[in-house]
Amino acid sequence: MAETYQLFIDGRWRPATGGATLPATNPYNQEIHAHIALAGAADVAEALAAARRAFASWGRTSPGARAKLLDRLADLIDADAERLALLETTDNGKVIRETSNQMGYAARLFRYYAGWADKVTGDVVALDQADTAGLALREPYGVVACITAWNSPVAILCNTLPAALAAGNCVIVKPSEHASVTTLEIARLCEKAGFPAGVVQVVTGAADTGATLTGSPLIDKVSFTGSPGVGRAIGAAAAANLKPVALELGGKSPNIIFDDADFDRALIGALAGIFGATGQTCIAGSRLLVQRGVYARMVEGLASRAAQIRLGDPRLAETEMGTAANAPQFDKILSFIAAAKGDGARLVAGGGRASGPGLDRGFFVEPTIFADVRNDMSVAAEEIFGPVLSIIPFDEEEEALAIANATPYGLASGVWSQNIDRCMRMMRGIRAGVVWVNTYRVAAPQLPFGGMKDSGHGRVRGHAGILEFTQTKTVFIDYSGDRRDPFSMKF
Secondary structure (H helix, E strand, O other), X not given: OOEEEOEEEOOXXXXXXXXXXXXXXXXXXXXXXXXXXXXXXXXXXXXXXXXXXXXXXXXXXXXXXXXXXXXXXXXHHHHOHHHHHHHHHHHHOOOHHHHHHHHHHHHHHHHHHHHHOOOOOOEEEOOOOOOEEEEEEEEEOOEEEEEOOOOOHHHHHHHHHHHHHHOOOEEEEEOOOOOOHHHHHHHHHHHHHXXXXXXXXXXXXXXXXXXXXXXXXXXXXXEEEOOHHHHHHHHHHXXXXXXXXXXXXXXXXXXXXXXXXXXXXXXXXXXXXXXXXXXXXXXXXXXXXXXXXXXXXXXXXHHXXXXXXXXXXXXXXXXXXXXXXOHHHHHHHHHHHHHHHHHOOEEEEOOOEOOOOOOOOOOOEOOEEEEOOOOOOHHHXXXXXXXXXXXXEEOOHHHHHHHHHOOOOOOOOEEEOOOHHHHHHHHHHOOOOOOEEOOOOOOOOOOOEOOOHHHEEOOEOHHHHHHOOEEEEEEEEEOOOOOOOOOOOOO
């Protein structure tokens, strides 16, 4: 029987005002596996009021106490990782081998930021005035709205939630209506770990629920992961209240293979970059730039390997690629494939809906590769968010760099070469927040992650991740005892 999930507001689980729900559909078999509460304006208002009350004490909680709660939550995630992974796979069709890894990584992020909780320090600054002390303190914002996406709900949530909590903020999470279940399960673990009421809350619902939350003047900061279009709308709503926003948006990332690269490693990296997570990742290496000397061989090798990718039940360990996460995304992917065919790109693998035993009820798309793509074709210019690879030939290093940067996006990139000088030049020249050299799709809690240009601004993970959820307060302490001229500013 499908479980009904309620809202988590002020430390209590309760239905939405009016009792409305949304169905959660398994994209593998299109069966409804859960019902999610549909929060309205009154529910959001209650969560905001609870968060403001909670911040009055949580913001003054000792860093050590916050660290203990984060560590406890990490242990609970580890203990429940297998169930959480299966729920996420059921909710969005991502293969179990990836969701299992992501649950372990989520726990790692909570432990990492537990370690940062008592290390957010300010500065004592030497001033020109010898009789005045200068302090630059780091303090939490207050109440943070965290809007997450459907492709990796727990991983995306854990990019922001542990850092925001470690810094002393209260957080209201609004997950995607297409994949809310595991976020609600994390809220259950927050409750079990002992976080005070109102510190972590989850309001589920459709786009208007998120708009009500992010447009509220009671929010002190917004963190959003999703599409550039929605990011612009959220940024505009927050700007109306003069609230800061951190945005991690889309990408059209270049993955660049030079003639001198280790061919087999580069081929695997190209596959991982686009077909890992069914291509439904903002860091997908969806534009593969290949130097002419190995172009034909790489096209042939990738087409052959793509045809061998095992599609099937994402709950099975042997499955390599799952489904599109929902019906709208499935339709979008297929429309881009049709457009690429119309634009004259050369189809070398896939090209449509996958069919066969165990596939017909799911939103399966064949691993698709187009060769001889121009950078101005829609398949290369627009984010597809699916298993569709565009292969673009190039001759010289300068040309590769120009093609790589000829996009409004700037999230991730890859460079494959055994020439260290070339790798250094490309690493410096590519306009993207992440550059992988002789690897692709690697993450670490210790290193910051985020985009440039239309891929957003702000950073998660690393030291930068916790600074993102603090603001600076400047303090002057005059201990001279002198009276001063009231009509002249002291410098």
